[in-house]
Amino acid sequence: MNSPNSAVSERLRINDVVTVADAVDMIAAGAVLSIAGRAEALAQLPPGTWIGGTTPYVMTRDGGAKLDAAHVFVTDLSGLGAARVTSYGPDELDRISGDAPADGLALTIIPFQSECHERFAEEAAEFPLAFLRPTFGWIAGFDLAEEGARALCYAGGGAQPHTDRAVVLHLSLPVGKVPHLELVNLFEPDGLDSIRFTATGFAQSRAWVNGQERDFAAYVRERGFDCLAVPLVGDFAGARLNASLQAVDEEVVRLFAPVFPGVEYHFAKPVGDYAAAFAEKLRQLPLGRRLFSCNCILNYVFGDLEGKAIGGTAGPVTFGEIAYQLLNQTLIEVRAV
Amino acid sequence: MAVPPIYHPCWKKLAEGNLRQITLQNTAAQMLAKRFERDGRTPIPTKVAELHEFFARWERTLGHELSQLGRV
Numbered sequence: 001m002n003s004p005n006s007a008v009s010e011r012l013r014i015n016d017v018v019t020v021a022d023a024v025d026m027i028a029a030g031a032v033l034s035i036a037g038r039a040e041a042l043a044q045l046p047p048g049t050w051i052g053g054t055t056p057y058v059m060t061r062d063g064g065a066k067l068d069a070a071h072v073f074v075t076d077l078s079g080l081g082a083a084r085v086t087s088y089g090p091d092e093l094d095r096i097s098g099d100a101p102a103d104g105l106a107l108t109i110i111p112f113q114s115e116c117h118e119r120f121a122e123e124a125a126e127f128p129l130a131f132l133r134p135t136f137g138w139i140a141g142f143d144l145a146e147e148g149a150r151a152l153c154y155a156g157g158g159a160q161p162h163t164d165r166a167v168v169l170h171l172s173l174p175v176g177k178v179p180h181l182e183l184v185n186l187f188e189p190d191g192l193d194s195i196r197f198t199a200t201g202f203a204q205s206r207a208w209v210n211g212q213e214r215d216f217a218a219y220v221r222e223r224g225f226d227c228l229a230v231p232l233v234g235d236f237a238g239a240r241l242n243a244s245l246q247a248v249d250e251e252v253v254r255l256f257a258p259v260f261p262g263v264e265y266h267f268a269k270p271v272g273d274y275a276a277a278f279a280e281k282l283r284q285l286p287l288g289r290r291l292f293s294c295n296c297i298l299n300y301v302f303g304d305l306e307g308k309a310i311g312g313t314a315g316p317v318t319f320g321e322i323a324y325q326l327l328n329q330t331l332i333e334v335r336a337v
Numbered sequence: 338m339a340v341p342p343i344y345h346p347c348w349k350k351l352a353e354g355n356l357r358q359i360t361l362q363n364t365a366a367q368m369l370a371k372r373f374e375r376d377g378r379t380p381i382p383t384k385v386a387e388l389h390e391f392f393a394r395w396e397r398t399l400g401h402e403l404s405q406l407g408r409v
Contacts, residue, residue, distance in 0.1 A: 125368060125371075125372050126372065131365050131369045131387075131391055132391060132394055178394075178398065180398050181364055181365065236367055236370075237356065237357065237361055237367040237371040237374065238360075238362075238367045323364070324364075337398060
């Protein structure tokens with residue numbers, strides 16, 4: 001096992017699948033970790049400076065993989081700066097960035113379909129320090145094959161997992177370094193219908209399509225997007241941020257992220273070979289010191305990424321990505337620059 | 338280009354809705370610009386202070402944006 005010592009070089013810093021036994025050793029040695037895995041595995045971890053969330057899906061250098069209960073995915077963040085583990089309930093989510101160190105970031109995991117998930121998604125961009133003390137991270141999920149499974153989060157172990165708290169690692173960076181986001185979105189707007197909404201929310205029954213009010217569920221069916229593979233792409237002053245479709249019911253469209261008034265959306269152009277597209281996008285990124293990365297479960301599923309490498313980036317596969325606010329169908333890389 | 342002092346008129350112009358006049362490449366800057374655009378309640382001086390602090394904090398990663406402030 002590589003050393004979890006705080007003096008560990010970046011080359012030796014683990015960002016990979018390890019056995020639960022190795023993760024236990026790393027925590028006991030004082031490593032600062034972000035951990036993803038099944039609930040049975042995370043429940044075995046001792047108290048320490050770590051946060052965790054449930055998902056059995058991960059990307060490794062060799063491709064997408066599904067964890068068993070004897071393994072977890074660890075991202076070692078030791079040796080960077082002061083680290084503090086905490087958690088926040090639905091009414092105190094502004095403290096994720098509010099309590100973050102001025103010289104670092106807030107690495108955050110939130111359970112899928114919790115009140116924290118909904119509130120963070122709708123409010124995060126409005127938090128007073130959202131863009132000064134950045135929040136990165138992911139939404140915890142579960143095995144899609146397990147009926148009734150639910151997402152859990154862990155703040156340093158030793159206690160019951162959280163079903164509705166945001167677990168946070170407040171992390172300082174070395175002097176002279178700042179966190180920097182690389183956002184990899186394979187989806188581009190199709191350039192056809194312009195879609196706007198009048199209310200913020202995960203569920204929408206009406207939309208303004210090219211200036212005309214429409215039954216949104218009927219419109220989605222008419223366009224053939226009820227297959228759910230193609231997200232809405234919002235234009236946030238040039239940033240392309242997705243809101244993915246969860247279900248198209250008779251009268252309402254349910255989304256994995258809220259849409260917002262004042263933002264123009266288009267459906268995305270379909271993507272063919274996800275693995276090749278990711279590899280090409282990642283090849284174009286400048287080199288940098290990677291701290292953390294995650295990719296969306298929808299890319300994993302619709303891109304059939306199990307067993308397919310995408311260019312060396314490794315991390316949990318998630319039910320939503322966090323970079324200042326909630327994102328969908330996106331790969332994020334957080335770097336120290 | 339260094340970050341102009343907070344009393345420089347460019348900040349007020351940007352906070353009043355002219356962030357779109359410069360080409361934003363930084364994702365956080367783009368998200369912040371959209372927040373400002375959607376937010377009609379926050380007073381301009383508060384936006385000015387946040388914008389200045391944002392550019393000062395992230396100066397190293399905002400070279401493209403900073404290089405355009407002279408023409409705002």
